[in-house]
Amino acid sequence: MSYQVPKFRHPGLPLNELGYTKADYEGAISTLCAGCGHDSISGAIVRACHEMSIEPHKIAKLSGIGCSSKAPTYFLGNSHGFNAVHGRMPSVVTGAALANRELLYMGVSGDGDTASIGMGQFAHAARRNLNMVYIVMNNGCYGLTKGQDSATADRGSATKKGDPNIYSAIDLCGTALQMGATFVARSFSGDKEQLVPLIKAAISHRGFALIDVVSPCVTFNNNPQSTKSYEFVREHSEATGTIDFVPLKKEITAEYQAGQSYEVTMHDGSSIHLYKVDETLDPFDRRSAISTLEEHRYTGNILTGLIYMNKDSRDLHEVMDTSQRPLNQLDEADLCPGNKMLLNINASLR
Amino acid sequence: MSYQVPKFRHPGLPLNELGYTKADYEGAISTLCAGCGHDSISGAIVRACHEMSIEPHKIAKLSGIGCSSKAPTYFLGNSHGFNAVHGRMPSVVTGAALANRELLYMGVSGDGDTASIGMGQFAHAARRNLNMVYIVMNNGCYGLTKGQDSATADRGSATKKGDPNIYSAIDLCGTALQMGATFVARSFSGDKEQLVPLIKAAISHRGFALIDVVSPCVTFNNNPQSTKSYEFVREHSEATGTIDFVPLKKEITAEYQAGQSYEVTMHDGSSIHLYKVDETLDPFDRRSAISTLEEHRYTGNILTGLIYMNKDSRDLHEVMDTSQRPLNQLDEADLCPGNKMLLNINASLR
Amino acid sequence: MSRLESVNDFVIKFANVNGTGSASANNLFAKAIFRMGIPVSPKNIFPSNIQGLPTWYEVRINDRGYLGRRGGIDIALSVNPQSMAQDIREVEPGGYFIYDNTKPLDLRLLRDDVNIIGIPLTQICNEQYDDPRQRQLFKNVIYVGALAALLDMDFKVLTALVGDQFKGKKKLVLPNIHALELGHQYARTHLDCPIGIRVEQSDKVGDKILLDGNTALGLGALYGGATVAAWYPITPSTSVVEAFEKYAKRVRIDPGTGQRNYAIVQAEDELSAIGMAIGASWNGARAFTATSGPGVSLMSEFLGLAYFAEIPTVLFNVQRAGPSTGMPTRTQQSDILACAYASHGDTKQVLLFPSTPKECFDFGAMSFDLAERLQTPIILMTDLDLGMNDNMSEPLAWDDERKYDRGKVITAEQLESGVEFGRYLDVDGDAICYRTYPGTHPTKGAFFTRGTSRDEYAVYTEKGEAYEANMLRLLRKWDTINEHVPPPITHDCGRETDTAVLFFGTSEESSREALDSLAAENIFMNAMRVRAFPFNDEVQKFIERHKQVFVIEQNRDAQFRTLLMAEFEFGPDILKSVLCFDGTPISARNIRKQIKKHLNGDNVLPLHRKIASIRAGESQ
Amino acid sequence: MSRLESVNDFVIKFANVNGTGSASANNLFAKAIFRMGIPVSPKNIFPSNIQGLPTWYEVRINDRGYLGRRGGIDIALSVNPQSMAQDIREVEPGGYFIYDNTKPLDLRLLRDDVNIIGIPLTQICNEQYDDPRQRQLFKNVIYVGALAALLDMDFKVLTALVGDQFKGKKKLVLPNIHALELGHQYARTHLDCPIGIRVEQSDKVGDKILLDGNTALGLGALYGGATVAAWYPITPSTSVVEAFEKYAKRVRIDPGTGQRNYAIVQAEDELSAIGMAIGASWNGARAFTATSGPGVSLMSEFLGLAYFAEIPTVLFNVQRAGPSTGMPTRTQQSDILACAYASHGDTKQVLLFPSTPKECFDFGAMSFDLAERLQTPIILMTDLDLGMNDNMSEPLAWDDERKYDRGKVITAEQLESGVEFGRYLDVDGDAICYRTYPGTHPTKGAFFTRGTSRDEYAVYTEKGEAYEANMLRLLRKWDTINEHVPPPITHDCGRETDTAVLFFGTSEESSREALDSLAAENIFMNAMRVRAFPFNDEVQKFIERHKQVFVIEQNRDAQFRTLLMAEFEFGPDILKSVLCFDGTPISARNIRKQIKKHLNGDNVLPLHRKIASIRAGESQ
Numbered sequence A, B: 001m002s003y004q005v006p007k008f009r010h011p012g013l014p015l016n017e018l019g020y021t022k023a024d025y026e027g028a029i030s031t032l033c034a035g036c037g038h039d040s041i042s043g044a045i046v047r048a049c050h051e052m053s054i055e056p057h058k059i060a061k062l063s064g065i066g067c068s069s070k071a072p073t074y075f076l077g078n079s080h081g082f083n084a085v086h087g088r089m090p091s092v093v094t095g096a097a098l099a100n101r102e103l104l105y106m107g108v109s110g111d112g113d114t115a116s117i118g119m120g121q122f123a124h125a126a127r128r129n130l131n132m133v134y135i136v137m138n139n140g141c142y143g144l145t146k147g148q149d150s151a152t153a154d155r156g157s158a159t160k161k162g163d164p165n166i167y168s169a170i171d172l173c174g175t176a177l178q179m180g181a182t183f184v185a186r187s188f189s190g191d192k193e194q195l196v197p198l199i200k201a202a203i204s205h206r207g208f209a210l211i212d213v214v215s216p217c218v219t220f221n222n223n224p225q226s227t228k229s230y231e232f233v234r235e236h237s238e239a240t241g242t243i244d245f246v247p248l249k250k251e252i253t254a255e256y257q258a259g260q261s262y263e264v265t266m267h268d269g270s271s272i273h274l275y276k277v278d279e280t281l282d283p284f285d286r287r288s289a290i291s292t293l294e295e296h297r298y299t300g301n302i303l304t305g306l307i308y309m310n311k312d313s314r315d316l317h318e319v320m321d322t323s324q325r326p327l328n329q330l331d332e333a334d335l336c337p338g339n340k341m342l343l344n345i346n347a348s349l350r
Numbered sequence C, D: 001m002s003r004l005e006s007v008n009d010f011v012i013k014f015a016n017v018n019g020t021g022s023a024s025a026n027n028l029f030a031k032a033i034f035r036m037g038i039p040v041s042p043k044n045i046f047p048s049n050i051q052g053l054p055t056w057y058e059v060r061i062n063d064r065g066y067l068g069r070r071g072g073i074d075i076a077l078s079v080n081p082q083s084m085a086q087d088i089r090e091v092e093p094g095g096y097f098i099y100d101n102t103k104p105l106d107l108r109l110l111r112d113d114v115n116i117i118g119i120p121l122t123q124i125c126n127e128q129y130d131d132p133r134q135r136q137l138f139k140n141v142i143y144v145g146a147l148a149a150l151l152d153m154d155f156k157v158l159t160a161l162v163g164d165q166f167k168g169k170k171k172l173v174l175p176n177i178h179a180l181e182l183g184h185q186y187a188r189t190h191l192d193c194p195i196g197i198r199v200e201q202s203d204k205v206g207d208k209i210l211l212d213g214n215t216a217l218g219l220g221a222l223y224g225g226a227t228v229a230a231w232y233p234i235t236p237s238t239s240v241v242e243a244f245e246k247y248a249k250r251v252r253i254d255p256g257t258g259q260r261n262y263a264i265v266q267a268e269d270e271l272s273a274i275g276m277a278i279g280a281s282w283n284g285a286r287a288f289t290a291t292s293g294p295g296v297s298l299m300s301e302f303l304g305l306a307y308f309a310e311i312p313t314v315l316f317n318v319q320r321a322g323p324s325t326g327m328p329t330r331t332q333q334s335d336i337l338a339c340a341y342a343s344h345g346d347t348k349q350v351l352l353f354p355s356t357p358k359e360c361f362d363f364g365a366m367s368f369d370l371a372e373r374l375q376t377p378i379i380l381m382t383d384l385d386l387g388m389n390d391n392m393s394e395p396l397a398w399d400d401e402r403k404y405d406r407g408k409v410i411t412a413e414q415l416e417s418g419v420e421f422g423r424y425l426d427v428d429g430d431a432i433c434y435r436t437y438p439g440t441h442p443t444k445g446a447f448f449t450r451g452t453s454r455d456e457y458a459v460y461t462e463k464g465e466a467y468e469a470n471m472l473r474l475l476r477k478w479d480t481i482n483e484h485v486p487p488p489i490t491h492d493c494g495r496e497t498d499t500a501v502l503f504f505g506t507s508e509e510s511s512r513e514a515l516d517s518l519a520a521e522n523i524f525m526n527a528m529r530v531r532a533f534p535f536n537d538e539v540q541k542f543i544e545r546h547k548q549v550f551v552i553e554q555n556r557d558a559q560f561r562t563l564l565m566a567e568f569e570f571g572p573d574i575l576k577s578v579l580c581f582d583g584t585p586i587s588a589r590n591i592r593k594q595i596k597k598h599l600n601g602d603n604v605l606p607l608h609r610k611i612a613s614i615r616a617g618e619s620q
């Protein structure tokens, strides 16, 4: 209803299992700057959701405030969306997820939105292992307010007009790990081949799944002094390995080499295949993830790919033991104990 | 003025270099529960400040809200104090420290005050390497509101009346390390021999110095199912080593054994001596600190002692390059550019 | 010496040390009186601390059913040496001071216009018990036993009560009864029983119950169908969610799976708590949060979002004495303006003002219907006095035929059948629009919720006209809201009068009593209790019918009066303030005194000047 | 066809795409007019987005010095195809529409009552420049050159301005002048110059300057001695701290050490920003924060603390259109109630209302004196319109003899000499107490600051009387505050009249113009501009002198009027509202229209009903 982008549907466009084309997963035309990394991430989300054949209306997309937080308007036009207040998307998702455990919660945020004003909510959503995908479009600056440094800006990095940043950078992957997140990955808006399967895996994971995506701000932070520019990231990123996502019920056709390759079955029955590059990292061991991350931080490289996944993750609903039927579908009969119980209560109060 | 506790001064009480007795560093009579860990920590603060011969009025003590945050009323009666709002002590300290770099800022907080509502401010004070001592009186629960679990409660731990906690615990030392804190230690309210020198070292350190002190709440969280009870902590703590604080200008008299012992000169010229117990930990290497912490978390032991110290720490004032003269001592002549400059500005605006 | 004499009409105040288990013993006393058919109104006056500081429990016993604070103490029972000086000072001349005379009373405290009664409580305990914890606990029970003799209470009521209270914990029954007997025995043997003040079996409580407002609210949320509760601990609202949880654990467990038909999250702070409530409501669950004091300030940004984006939101505000951390364990009604106009920009929030536990229950449940029907935050304004004290109340009741009003929600079927959907389209002319739940339909009905300006189809716009039209619709919606919120209740005094009082919430009981006593002096006034903001037209008409209306409220700045003036078109010369803001519930004596002062023409200065120059409240 | 004719009196609106560098070219145009001695008032209307969306720049040129929004567009210059349809629609009949005719105009847009002027801007650029960025940038400069010919501007003024603007960047001067000449040349050769509307050298600007309010505020803070600034980015307040930083970098570097005599911290959010300002002020530095919209809501808890604990705090609130995220790049005066009564509990906050850049500077500096003298938050209420647009203003001035008023602070010497110190002791009878800075004295003068209740010596207490006495002192302090804040300014119309207008902040210019035009219709009204809350007694007397006072404000709910009613004791029948809240600055036409409607008796319904049923503002 609210998306009036006229869509030309090419008859030959590939349909997914549900019969939808990729266009059915798109949103309104972006108003972000041409070349903004955020738009590429939106594209990756569209692709992942289309390829996974998720019913668009079974996704709820939520965000805070910022250029990045505007992005949900530009993808998944058939999904309900919620632009919360700055930095407070996680709490809104928490409530929404409690109300209906059956939707897929796709949270989108910026580095300002998450690492500064939203730090508390981010940390606690991770700690509760809320079942959601949390994508940070991380450009190291405040795009929408015109380019101030954010808390993920590296020490010494400078935006187009700014002085070099004097503070230590917050690593959102390391932070999420500390907080107890059960799926932690990093990627780059310019690397769709890595990003799309990571998004799929995050969607399949049951629990808090962070993808910290470095996403250059072409207008304010794509200059040579910046460590979040396209060029810098291309040159300094080091992948943990490659990842392949195999949807549920698909036969595994590719040949996977033993040794460096791992197959992991996800909660929803789909599986991921990992080809490790970095031999020191065991992404299923938190200790290994934490120390590998820190090692890369030390050397100044950007570790991308799947960094950690807890295969035994139990999400908020599981640890709380809430009803399988979504709470928002319960009615008077389920919820209201009736007058008889009140009579007993009254009696006990006399 | 505001402390009207009649003090009986025993003539034979030991005086420090400034001629003060320990009583001169005490505060009002505590209104905390008898046996509360927080009172022991207050005692350790008193002892550390007295023994270091810090002028009491050169200390500002600040806190949030909670039983722990009440504690500053009960020590350092000759220091200015500030009970801020819940979880927001770090921002008030930041402002205060900017205004006058010459005082010692002693921040006291609780685990609720820091790890929940205050997570954002805590993280960012650490990130900015604000020059302060940040003591968390960590009892794993909300004492003042009657015993709810806090975010530092371990999974499975239960308070007196509560169900076992279902969430993963936030480790404040690990979090501070992630955020860029330059001094990170953990201790136990029941272990003054360890705590007092740690407080002294934290005071001497220039930058953000966290001491996460496990401090049992006797009223709500000292039961056998709790991992923050006196008994549990006594049984499960493992010290990184012992620490000795040697004040400025004091001659080193003790014999230090080479090999496991390190001498470190602090910014203020005093020094600390460390005797390591845990061979895997190098407290001057962040990578080592992070992985040792995580290792102990994995085994379920509580690592106490000095966990990390950055010997090259540069605090907020240094990185900002603010004037050596405290900003609150500057006057019109320093601050006001005068009318002449306005004439120029006006001219440029025509 | 004169001594106060009365039957079923007095105020007794217990002075204890907190953390010593006194509250349950004192409660035993109050409830026993209640079971004797005599109206009681106990108030717990506790410090913001866990153990070791003075705490009081003030019980008013009144056969005529006046339940507000009266002011003045007839009997003080002090077992706390720290507060003894103050306790004895507060006793009315002719009253009684009962204390633990194991240690002799400091002679400087003695008053010769007060009857001093000593009971060697510590000594009795030391003789009877070895365990120090038992000594502490039973000391309280012993004095209740003694009181039973002194006041001529029905001892059997007490012992039966003990039986009920420890149901399931049989082992505790006998020791407690024994302790009661120790006290009873001692008093009957050593003291002149009964004293001038005593109680007699009565029949004035009918089918009433004794319940605190917070428990009633928690039950209201349960019956109202709340499934998601998100909160952050804060006194005095903590027990709302605790009560909700306690009952949810009993009745909201799915019998088949053992799983929970509710979710409670202790959030990391209040911003998060209300964000969760908003997210859950947006997603079609009934959700609420509860808070007090600073939590209200912290929630204001989200309240603005919920107002503007029109998301049903239920917030229970159990008010305490502000500003800032203020007096966290004292009562006030001082968040009126902060809530009515919560958040920056033009906002108007719906407020409900219950005044009894029964209304806490009713309004609590109703909040969810209102929130969903009106698509806006509903802020239920109660306070510490109502929330944390046992209040005598009509029994709770629920109509089993009642259906939840889920408001205007478009279903997949309706969308399928081609219904036009625009999230902010005023289809029905009542300024309330239709919404869809997320997940409703694969290709129809999705919309984007945001705090920014948007058009009727929820599409982002910066067009001034679209923004303005939306803001004007929200104003029109205010009129619709007006028709849905609970109307005021009017008490006509039955005489010609051009004077009236207007009050809300916990000022009711004291106001009623004050009116009665003024009537006894031939001063007759009509009365109105307002139960919601927006104010019903009836409120306006009522005020217009009078030349002077005293607005009774428990804050310094006459906030409710400001609201009345801002909303209506009559002069403030009509509205006079009766205020109390020292943290204690307003008393009938105080109201009467202030009204009489006004009537004598003492009130010509502008409001704030006046308040500054006189003391508005009484602390007694 | 009719064509508008005028000299030095018109409104021109530029329609551009944001992120294309148009703002500086448009500014060049406005400033050139200003240098020709003609009053101008440019207003930037930009989207909440960085690049690619429509943005406008509306300039009013008016020889009589009316600087408010007039309403209506005489000349539209549109280089943005996205907004062209709207742009041409807005032109007044007889007006001019100038566009880039490299692409032909869509015929459906044509209006035969508007003069259409085409300039092939893209074509010229494509011929002249190869670099796409240059093509984009110089296109804007070229149309300014063309305008110079069309409006008969002094071309030398433009070229001199370019020289000044690129001082230090010599290489940029010639290309810009070249671009100006290209446009000028084209217009003179191909178009009828001048058109009916034109400019002439004048002498109406005197020594005035052209400056935005935020820069003036930043300078005010600098001159006021602020050393600590803590903030969080948010439109439209961001440029306050940016300006402070820009000038601090120039004049606050210690010449000896090269170190900074200031500290600026970008906080992690607004709660933290105001916490830092409070911490620094508590510790004796002059500190401030600046925010807008949601930031105000987030600061409310701390504002309550600062009010209650009496900590000097300076907050610059550059208002934008609310509620919630609202219209972040549009203007409003809608945080009045949220600020005046910020936070839960009883609070009253001091507000200042500047209306010109000069006043931003003066009040900005004064805020620190007031905060320290009065020991309470000072909230300076400006708005996007004043803050982010160049406003013609009196030049800034500073009395070099002026000393900062640091308020009541006790020194070590005084303590040593035995002065009695109680932090909340009202020694002087003005309800303002003495404070000490931390670190003052080894054994005397320490106290504990807290948001909880306390006695006069800052010792924690839960005694109702101590709490009440303190709250009453705060009310008395309000009267002292009243004597310190800037008084209102009255304009007497010089005739007998019982009608007046009352306004504040950025409504001034439009109000003045509306009054003049009403006077031309023989409707005479007195006027008062309020500059602070608490309201001075003069405000009361002024209102009392009239039968009807129109309160002009830029919000929906008549928030300022509510404040007037809450503070004074006269009837709201006297106070009528003139409102505009569509996000554009209120215009003179709009004010005049609303006042005339009222005077014709159209306004008998209660306020909120009325607003709901008619459209209060005009969007044009």
Ligand SMILES: Cc1ncc(C[n+]2csc(CCOP(=O)(O)OP(=O)(O)O)c2C)c(N)n1
Binding pocket: A065, A066, A067, A068, A069, A085, A086, A109, A110, A111, A112, A113, A114, A137, A139, A141, A142, A143, A144, A145, A150, A217, D232, D233, D234, D235, D270, D294, D295, D298, D325
């Ligand atoms: C409470 C609040 N404070 C400040 C703002 C202003 N604001 C809007 S977006 C933004 C920062 C966005 O940065 P980030 O999250 O990194 O997003 P980006 O634009 O870089 O994608 C800020 C500070 C706001 N909207 N709300």
Ligand SMILES: Cc1ncc(C[n+]2csc(CCOP(=O)(O)OP(=O)(O)O)c2C)c(N)n1
Binding pocket: B065, B066, B067, B068, B069, B085, B086, B109, B110, B111, B112, B113, B114, B137, B139, B141, B142, B143, B144, B145, B150, C232, C233, C234, C235, C270, C294, C295, C298, C325
């Ligand atoms: C904004 C706000 N929310 C809630 C509270 C209520 N409150 C007071 S203390 C406290 C928790 C204290 O826990 P912690 O910091 O761990 O201190 P402890 O009492 O355990 O030492 C809370 C939630 C408050 N004062 N302010």
Ligand code: SF4
Binding pocket: A031, A032, A033, A035, A036, A037, A038, A067, A068, A139, A143, A144, A216, A217, A218, A219, A220, D050, D051
């Ligand atoms: S300003 Fe930066 S982050 Fe924002 S849309 Fe433009 S490129 Fe993207």
Ligand code: SF4
Binding pocket: B031, B032, B033, B035, B036, B037, B038, B067, B068, B139, B143, B144, B216, B217, B218, B219, B220, C050, C051
């Ligand atoms: S409640 Fe717990 S934390 Fe608070 S004072 Fe008592 S023991 Fe200490």
Ligand SMILES: [Mg+2]
Binding pocket: A066, A068, A110, A111, A112, A137, A138, A139, A140, A141, A142, A143, A150
């Ligand atoms: Mg960003």
Ligand SMILES: [Mg+2]
Binding pocket: B066, B068, B110, B111, B112, B137, B138, B139, B140, B141, B142, B143, B150
């Ligand atoms: Mg705690």
